[in-house]
Amino acid sequence: MTTLSDPIKNKNIIYVLIGGLVAIAILLLDISMPRGVPYGILYSSIFLISLFTKNKKSIYIGAITGTLLTIIGFFMSPPGVELWQVLTNRSLTILTIWTIATLCLFQYSNFEKMRAGQDELELSIYQRTSELNKSNAELEKESASVQLHKDIAIAANETKGLKITLELCLKKICTHAGWPVGHAYLLPDQTSSWLEPAKVWYLENPSRFDTFRKISEATPFGPGMGLPGRVLLSRKPEWIKDVTKDANFPRAQLAENIGVKAGFGFPLLIGKQVVGVMEFFSTKAAEPDRDMMKVMAEVGIQLGRTVERHWAEADIQSSNERLRKLYQRLEMIREEERTRIAREVHDELAQMLTTLKLELSLLDKKMVDDNAPLRNDTQMMLVLINNTIQTVKKIAMDLRPPILDDLGLHEAITWQGSEFEKRTGINFNFEVYSGNLELDIERSTTLFRIFQETLTNILRHAKAKNINATMKEKDGTVTLQVSDDGIGIKLDQTLDVKSLGLLGMRERALVWQGDVDIEGVHNQGTTVTINIQRV
Ligand SMILES: Nc1ncnc2c1ncn2[C@@H]1O[C@H](COP(=O)(O)OP(=O)(O)OP(=O)(O)O)[C@@H](O)[C@H]1O
Numbered sequence: 341m342t343t344l345s346d347p348i349k350n351k352n353i354i355y356v357l358i359g360g361l362v363a364i365a366i367l368l369l370d371i372s373m374p375r376g377v378p379y380g381i382l383y384s385s386i387f388l389i390s391l392f393t394k395n396k397k398s399i400y401i402g403a404i405t406g407t408l409l410t411i412i413g414f415f416m417s418p419p420g421v422e423l424w425q426v427l428t429n430r431s432l433t434i435l436t437i438w439t440i441a442t443l444c445l446f447q448y449s450n451f452e453k454m455r456a457g458q459d460e461l462e463l464s465i466y467q468r469t470s471e472l473n474k475s476n477a478e479l480e481k482e483s484a485s486v487q488l489h490k491d492i493a494i495a496a497n498e499t500k501g502l503k504i505t506l507e508l509c510l511k512k513i514c515t516h517a518g519w520p521v522g523h524a525y526l527l528p529d530q531t532s533s534w535l536e537p538a539k540v541w542y543l544e545n546p547s548r549f550d551t552f553r554k555i556s557e558a559t560p561f562g563p564g565m566g567l568p569g570r571v572l573l574s575r576k577p578e579w580i581k582d583v584t585k586d587a588n589f590p591r592a593q594l595a596e597n598i599g600v601k602a603g604f605g606f607p608l609l610i611g612k613q614v615v616g617v618m619e620f621f622s623t624k625a626a627e628p629d630r631d632m633m634k635v636m637a638e639v640g641i642q643l644g645r646t647v648e649r650h651w652a653e654a655d656i657q658s659s660n661e662r663l664r665k666l667y668q669r670l671e672m673i674r675e676e677e678r679t680r681i682a683r684e685v686h687d688e689l690a691q692m693l694t695t696l697k698l699e700l701s702l703l704d705k706k707m708v709d710d711n712a713p714l715r716n717d718t719q720m721m722l723v724l725i726n727n728t729i730q731t732v733k734k735i736a737m738d739l740r741p742p743i744l745d746d747l748g749l750h751e752a753i754t755w756q757g758s759e760f761e762k763r764t765g766i767n768f769n770f771e772v773y774s775g776n777l778e779l780d781i782e783r784s785t786t787l788f789r790i791f792q793e794t795l796t797n798i799l800r801h802a803k804a805k806n807i808n809a810t811m812k813e814k815d816g817t818v819t820l821q822v823s824d825d826g827i828g829i830k831l832d833q834t835l836d837v838k839s840l841g842l843l844g845m846r847e848r849a850l851v852w853q854g855d856v857d858i859e860g861v862h863n864q865g866t867t868v869t870i871n872i873q874r875v
Pocket residue numbers: 797798800801802824826827828829830833834838839840841842843866
């Protein structure tokens with residue numbers, strides 16, 4: 341203010357000086373000459389000078405001084421002219437001074453009013469502009485947080501693992517807030533009360549924050565301990581202005597310079613349970629930013645849901661894993677049981693029946709010829725025993741063909757296919773291509789059982805006339821392909837969760853990191869391709 345008003349003040353002083361000098365000069369002129377007609381009018385020039393100051397007070401002073409000097413001059417100047425002329429002259433001077441003064445004052449007051457109006461207008465424009473700027477900044481802030489929520493929602497819905505999702509979110513938040521370091525902690529399980537470093541980071545400059553990263557990754561936090569512990573306890577965002585000066589920031593004591601100053605953390609919440617904490621650091625000390633804390637509290641709820649979803653997915657996955665293991669174990673037990681029963685039926689029952697047959701033949705021979713009706717009975721019994729031996733052998737074969745254990749998969753499939761052909765009249769053709777097809781007994785059993793299931797399906801559903809099967813090995817993968825020329829399986833049937841036979845086939849193959857692909861073409865047939873790893 342002083343700097344602005346000083347030049348005006350200086351200028352006014354100059355006008356006052358000029359005015360004073362002119363006044364003295366005119367007065368001297370006035371009093372040295374006879375009371376003349378023209379001199380009185382000169383006093384108005386003093387007043388005119390005061391107009392340059394553009395100041396109301398100066399105009400009054402100029403007008404009053406001019407008036408007083410006109411009157412003083414009248415009394416002091418030597419006589420010479422007619423009194424009425426002098427009086428008229430001086431009265432007109434005073435009239436001129438006050439007429440101009442009134443007009444000027446009127447104009448100045450209008451000018452001032454106008455200036456006040458303009459000032460008011462400018463003030464209101466200024467206020468409006470700053471209000472507009474403020475709302476604009478708020479709007480920008482709000483739209484940035486909306487964008488952040490959107491980005492977090494997109495990242496959270498990614499079907500990737502939890503750590504990848506958290507990493508993506510850390511990056512988004514750091515970029516949004518302009519903080520160079522972001523790190524996440526998670527509860528190792530739902531019952532735990534300690535936060536473990538998730539070892540998921542956003543680091544603007546990894547080498548610069550290496551010490552801090554190492555220290556953080558080695559430090560778990562209980563309730564109330566350090567920044568994550570405080571968030572865990574309060575279940576609210578927490579802010580530390582300067583971690584190096586904070587009594588409850590253990591990591592600052594572990595190194596001379598951890599490279600960070602202000603710290604901020606917020607909880608990942610499922611309902612009221614804190615399941616994780618995200619923390620962020622800046623290289624400069626900073627006062628709490630309430631708006632940011634509010635936004636991050638909401639982001640924490642959003643991310644809590646993501647953790648919950650991932651936990652649920654992990655639960656489902658582990659329960660699926662357990663079910664799969666159980667299925668595999670049951671299949672193994674079933675196979676062992678089949679092998680044992682097949683062996684017992686074949687070795688013991690068939691053996692006993694053979695002995696019985698021998699004994700009956702001896703008895704038959706011992707009988708005298710005239711005992712014909714009895715011999716008839718023994719002959720009938722012999723036929724019955726023979727049939728029973730065949731049935732028992734067939735049961736044993738069906739349970740577990742010894743050919744699989746003795747001669748291997750190739751022979752077992754050939755045998756099973758020709759048996760199928762004999763029984764059903766559907767042509768069976770089997771070709772084996774080059775490659776290392778030596779498989780252990782477990783893998784052979786898996787392929788053989790899946791093959792049997794495809795034959796059963798063809799018989800039950802395909803209405804086929806021909807079956808073509810091939811087997812080959814390439815790069816450690818053994819592929820058995822069975823094609824029929826029947827009605828063709830539909831796509832929805834291959835994907836139907838109720839197709840338990842197909843599901844069983846897939847589950848069996850999965851044990852050996854394999855898979856089963858089933859494709860059908862309407863009225864042209866179905867092809868089942870089974871891949872398993874040889875070792
Ligand atoms: N070779 C095939 N040709 C035409 N349709 C087939 C063939 N194999 C399977 N399907 C169709 O796929 C469905 C599912 O087969 P899946 O083996 O899972 O069940 P299923 O044979 O009906 O019953 P099961 O559980 O006793 O095996 C069958 O019901 C049948 O409609």
